[in-house]
Amino acid sequence: RQLANKIAAGEVVERPASVVKELVENAIDAGATEITVKVKEAGLVSIGVTDNGSGILEEDIPLAFGRHATSKIHNNHDLFHIRTLGFRGEALASITSVSRVTLKTCADNAVGHLVKIENSDMIEKTLTRAKKGTEVLVEDLFYNTPARLKYVKSLHTELGKITDIMNRFAMSHTHIRFKLESDDKVLLQTTGSGRLNEVMAQVYGMTIARDLIAINGQTGDYEVTGEIARPEHTRANRHYMSLFINGRYIKNFVLTKAILEGYHTLLPIGRYPVVAIDIKMDPGLVDVNVHPTKQEVRLSKEPELMELITRLIKEALLGQSL
Numbered sequence: 001r002q003l004a005n006k007i008a009a010g011e012v013v014e015r016p017a018s019v020v021k022e023l024v025e026n027a028i029d030a031g032a033t034e035i036t037v038k039v040k041e042a043g044l045v046s047i048g049v050t051d052n053g054s055g056i057l058e059e060d061i062p063l064a065f066g067r068h069a070t071s072k073i074h075n076n077h078d079l080f081h082i083r084t085l086g087f088r089g090e091a092l093a094s095i096t097s098v099s100r101v102t103l104k105t106c107a108d109n110a111v112g113h114l115v116k117i118e119n120s121d122m123i124e125k126t127l128t129r130a131k132k133g134t135e136v137l138v139e140d141l142f143y144n145t146p147a148r149l150k151y152v153k154s155l156h157t158e159l160g161k162i163t164d165i166m167n168r169f170a171m172s173h174t175h176i177r178f179k180l181e182s183d184d185k186v187l188l189q190t191t192g193s194g195r196l197n198e199v200m201a202q203v204y205g206m207t208i209a210r211d212l213i214a215i216n217g218q219t220g221d222y223e224v225t226g227e228i229a230r231p232e233h234t235r236a237n238r239h240y241m242s243l244f245i246n247g248r249y250i251k252n253f254v255l256t257k258a259i260l261e262g263y264h265t266l267l268p269i270g271r272y273p274v275v276a277i278d279i280k281m282d283p284g285l286v287d288v289n290v291h292p293t294k295q296e297v298r299l300s301k302e303p304e305l306m307e308l309i310t311r312l313i314k315e316a317l318l319g320q321s322l
């Protein structure tokens with residue numbers, strides 16, 4: 001079992017930022033309204049994620065670390081109608097196989113539990129005082145997989161990846177208060193106001209009224225909302241473009257192309273927008289089960305969505321309906 005966990009860990013946990021992603025997704029799935037992430041040395045020394053979500057019941061704690069143990073899917077129908085960010089039940093199992101994990105959780109304000117897991121085994125379990133919610137502390141990441149440690153780039157690069165992921169969570173979950181601290185410096189702090197323009201202004205150092213334009217439109221199957229920065233904020237690469245489907249950050253060539261098609265009717269090829277778009281759709285129209293990291297998706301009715309996106313981008317930049 002430990003070997004299986006380590007092999008699978010390679011897919012889900014390739015770097016500190018992947019740990020941050022999986023832990024924050026769990027916090028979001030647990031209904032948290034406040035999530036704090038603290039990293040030391042870009043996560044290689046430690047990653048701590050604290051949430052005020054549902055907590056984990058005592059009897060479910062061992063399950064949470066088991067491979068393919070998920071509380072989020074109960075049947076085949078659920079698998080094709082994913083509404084949570086996690087659903088494979090392998091993240092915690094993978095993380096505990098390549099680091100030392102301490103979990104503190106409290107499900108109902110009554111009694112808290114603290115457990116330590118090493119090499120996928122629970123080595124300590126005690127009662128503790130805790131507020132409702134969960135705190136996961138991951139230490140010494142990859143201490144037992146030196147080969148993986150070698151693939152980790154500079155601390156600067158890794159911290160950049162962590163910041164990117166947190167920025168995108170803040171953009172896709174504007175009602176959650178996020179905080180990211182790196183070696184005691186605050187890198188991101190949001191208010192949970194529910195306003196995307198406020199989050200983007202903060203992330204990209206812009207002014208809401210002057211720099212950002214709202215995007216909003218729908219067809220029968222899709223509802224698209226977002227914000228795009230005014231043309232003068234054009235960038236030299238596509239790093240500042242973020243796509244979300246039902247709140248999940250995704251990468252999709254076709255939808256990116258649709259944004260750029262709208263953008264490039266007005267701006268030169270080779271320039272890219274600062275933009276974030278969230279697409280709400282029936283989860284049955286999108287397959288997120290393509291890859292373990294769940295970043296690639298397959299869509300039904302792609303052309304309808306592409307047209308809508310291209311038109312909305314043009315309208316936003318021209319300031320008129322087309």
Ligand code: ADP
Binds near residue numbers: 063071090
């Ligand atoms: P998945 O998210 O795919 O279900 P994970 O390995 O990420 O799998 O988590 C396993 C299980 O542990 C989850 O299904 C959930 O029940 C529980 N869990 C993990 N993190 C949290 C958290 N922060 N709050 C509440 N429950 C959690």
Ligand code: MG
Binds near residue numbers: 022025026
């Ligand atoms: Mg998960």
